[in-house]
Amino acid sequence: KQEVTQIPAALSVPEGENLVLNCSFTDSAIYNLQWFRQDPGKGLTSLLLIQSSQREQTSGRLNASLDKSSGRSTLYIAASQPGDSATYLCAVSNSNYQLIWGAGTKLIIKP
Amino acid sequence: DGGITQSPKYLFRKEGQNVTLSCEQNLNHDAMYWYRQDPGQGLRLIYYSQIVNDFQKGDIAEGYSVSREKKESFPLTVTSAQKNPTAFYLCASSPVGLLNEQFFGPGTRLTVL
Numbered sequence: 001k002q003e004v005t006q007i008p009a010a011l012s013v014p015e016g017e018n019l020v021l022n023c024s025f026t027d028s029a030i031y032n033l034q035w036f037r038q039d040p041g042k043g044l045t046s047l048l049l050i051q052s053s054q055r056e057q058t059s060g061r062l063n064a065s066l067d068k069s070s071g072r073s074t075l076y077i078a079a080s081q082p083g084d085s086a087t088y089l090c091a092v093s094n095s096n097y098q099l100i101w102g103a104g105t106k107l108i109i110k111p
Numbered sequence: 112d113g114g115i116t117q118s119p120k121y122l123f124r125k126e127g128q129n130v131t132l133s134c135e136q137n138l139n140h141d142a143m144y145w146y147r148q149d150p151g152q153g154l155r156l157i158y159y160s161q162i163v164n165d166f167q168k169g170d171i172a173e174g175y176s177v178s179r180e181k182k183e184s185f186p187l188t189v190t191s192a193q194k195n196p197t198a199f200y201l202c203a204s205s206p207v208g209l210l211n212e213q214f215f216g217p218g219t220r221l222t223v224l
Contacts, residue, residue, distance in 0.1 A: 009151075034213070041199075041218075043115075043215040043217040044201065044203075046213070046215075049212050093211050098159065098169075103152055103153045
């Protein structure tokens with residue numbers, strides 16, 4: 001059974017730092033992996049989707065990588081800003097096209 | 112504007128009552144999903160539908176029911192059989208296929224009084 005883990009559960013860094021969020025999964029037979037952002041009390045915003053055949057995707061200051069063989073993905077955020085404060089969730093898509101979710105990393109960027 | 116709408120934003124229910132949460136999308140997506148989110152946990156799938164008039168149970172379907180009479184709409188009913196319904200409910204939609212990129216509504220927070 002696929003399991004998705006995000007460590008750490010919470011992270012606090014000063015503004016301007018580059019940072020990495022981690023996501024690991026137990027079954028490498030995935031179709032894709034998505035990273036989402038969730039602000040308190042809000043819905044989810046899709047940030048990046050990496051297909052299983054891809055190694056990384058970039059959008060602005062965000063870069064997501066995927067290493068299927070090791071069951072890992074990272075979300076790199078460059079030059080962090082207070083507006084980046086949110087919970088970041090990763091999810092993998094299995095053969096039924098359903099998403100299996102991590103519990104998220106709560107990120108706080110201190111001004 | 113294309114997107115997914117959920118209503119109401121906040122909902123209060125007395126024990127023993129059924130309540131229905133609305134989800135509408137104008138993205139022309141075939142697939143729609145309902146998730147439940149509890150503090151400190153990942154999202155858990157309640158029901159999903161890949162085509163009109165068809166839907167499948169997710170991991171935690173007990174105490175919930177859905178219908179999919181129109182492509183645009185996927186309402187969720189929380190019945191009195193759901194023992195712990197207080198949670199944040201999220202609706203999503205996606206095109207059917209391997210890409211399966213899901214897009215989410217703003218959520219409904221249900222509180223049982």
